[in-house]
Amino acid sequence: MGQGKFISYLRVSTDKQGRSGLGIEAQREAVTSYLNGGRWTLVSEYVETESGRKSDRPKLSAALSHAKAMGAKLVFAKLDRLTRNVDLLRSLVASDVDLVFCDLPNVPPGPMGKFLLTQMASVAELEAGLIGERTKKALAAAKARGVKLGNPNGARALRGKQTGNAEAVAKIKDKAAQRAMDLQSIIQSLKRSGITSVRAITEELNSQSISAPRGGEWHPTAVARLLKRLPKAA
Numbered sequence: 001m002g003q004g005k006f007i008s009y010l011r012v013s014t015d016k017q018g019r020s021g022l023g024i025e026a027q028r029e030a031v032t033s034y035l036n037g038g039r040w041t042l043v044s045e046y047v048e049t050e051s052g053r054k055s056d057r058p059k060l061s062a063a064l065s066h067a068k069a070m071g072a073k074l075v076f077a078k079l080d081r082l083t084r085n086v087d088l089l090r091s092l093v094a095s096d097v098d099l100v101f102c103d104l105p106n107v108p109p110g111p112m113g114k115f116l117l118t119q120m121a122s123v124a125e126l127e128a129g130l131i132g133e134r135t136k137k138a139l140a141a142a143k144a145r146g147v148k149l150g151n152p153n154g155a156r157a158l159r160g161k162q163t164g165n166a167e168a169v170a171k172i173k174d175k176a177a178q179r180a181m182d183l184q185s186i187i188q189s190l191k192r193s194g195i196t197s198v199r200a201i202t203e204e205l206n207s208q209s210i211s212a213p214r215g216g217e218w219h220p221t222a223v224a225r226l227l228k229r230l231p232k233a234a
Helices: 015-020 024-036 058-070 086-094 109-143 153-164 168-181 184-192 198-205 221-229
Strands: 004-013 040-049 071-077 099-101
Touching: 004 024, 004 058, 024 071, 024 099, 040 058, 058 099, 086 109, 099 109, 168 184, 168 221, 184 198, 198 221
Parallel strands: 004 040, 004 071, 071 099
Antiparallel strands: none
């Protein structure tokens, strides 16, 4: 049960979501449920309409400043409303504001919340470093075996390798078509909610942690190809 003064931070991924309120009400309800009718005051609410991949969060900065000035706690509906950007996570840790996460009710505001963010920042930084290190080692090992890195003939050589490989190309296309059909109902739901542009769909798929065909995040080009594979009604 919450006690004291709170400022809430809500985030949606697109301008259209920000205008429609899509996703905001669920976050608002999570905040109210967490505070649970205690002796508390919700001083203010800040709504950010940004991509999760961007580190520039003007509303978050404003919410932090407001909370610090009021001696209030800053409450987040969900931990995933924060970015994985290491610098931004560390700036939150360095702030003199108690942070509360509604989806982590057993983590009290104060040092524990900041400790959690410190661990997240460390893991994100470690992952980035390990990926870079593995890539360097793989390239070095290949070079030591005498493998010539890169292709001296460029795209011409790649076109040559594809010649006579129609069966493999057909399998790739079939797999892509099947993946598109798997996502058809999701795309239809997004469009019914007013999310229709390629960029908006891209951001929403990433926001929902739906993996792209080759893993990782979606990009507008991949989403455009996906939409072309779907029936026009989708």
